Amino acid sequence: MSVVLAQAGLSDLKALATLAKECGESRWTEEAFYPGCRGDESEIVLVLREGASIIAYAVMAKEYDNCALYNIGVSPEKRRKGLAARLLAEGLIWGQNQACERCLLEVRASNTGAIGLYECLGFVQDGLRKRYYPNSDGSREDAVLMSKKLETQ
Numbered sequence: 001m002s003v004v005l006a007q008a009g010l011s012d013l014k015a016l017a018t019l020a021k022e023c024g025e026s027r028w029t030e031e032a033f034y035p036g037c038r039g040d041e042s043e044i045v046l047v048l049r050e051g052a053s054i055i056a057y058a059v060m061a062k063e064y065d066n067c068a069l070y071n072i073g074v075s076p077e078k079r080r081k082g083l084a085a086r087l088l089a090e091g092l093i094w095g096q097n098q099a100c101e102r103c104l105l106e107v108r109a110s111n112t113g114a115i116g117l118y119e120c121l122g123f124v125q126d127g128l129r130k131r132y133y134p135n136s137d138g139s140r141e142d143a144v145l146m147s148k149k150l151e152t153q
């Protein structure tokens with residue numbers, strides 16, 4: 001079945017929250033996805049659909065002169081097929097079209113898979129935000145801050 005790129009809308013909120021949970025991102029509830037799905041220019045949710053299912057999502061937002069990747073997730077059984085790379089590349093084009101200078105993101109230091117993905121797409125590590133993310137056992141984990149310069153139009 002072919003995989004189609006689309007921009008998510010309000011009717012996708014439930015499916016997005018379900019997929020985020022499968023991706024271990026349980027704080028990404030329907031409410032969290034809402035700003036990106038309501039048609040506001042400053043935040044969007046890009047998705048890949050296979051038939052009626054959403055198999056990947058990326059949440060992008062404009063932040064002054066830059067854009068940011070807020071979250072990205074791929075259905076566990078669809079990983080390592082280049083889907084996240086495809087979606088993020090589209091997110092970067094969106095950022096360029098919004099005249100953003102850089103794309104910023106932060107990621108858990110232990111998330112080596114995601115860091116590998118971002119490095120593949122040309123992101124570089126800018127620094128650490130110490131003890132930024134809470135862990136379920138009460139400890140905390142550093143955030144790696146990454147960014148990529150976007151081509152100006």
Ligand SMILES: CC(C)(COP(=O)(O)OP(=O)(O)OC[C@H]1O[C@@H](n2cnc3c(N)ncnc32)[C@H](O)[C@@H]1OP(=O)(O)O)[C@@H](O)C(=O)NCCC(=O)NCCS
Nearest residue numbers: 023071072073074079080081082083084085113114116117
């Ligand atoms: C991180 C995630 C989005 C990657 O999605 P994906 O579709 O499997 O990634 P891609 O297939 O596009 O990977 C592109 C490249 O990134 C790197 N990469 C991706 N996942 C990797 C992993 N688990 N381990 C090492 N490198 C990885 C590889 O270099 C890969 O290229 P290759 O497969 O040719 O080696 C996916 O694993 C996921 O949804 N994880 C859970 C949610 C999450 O951690 N999100 C990021 C934090 S917000």
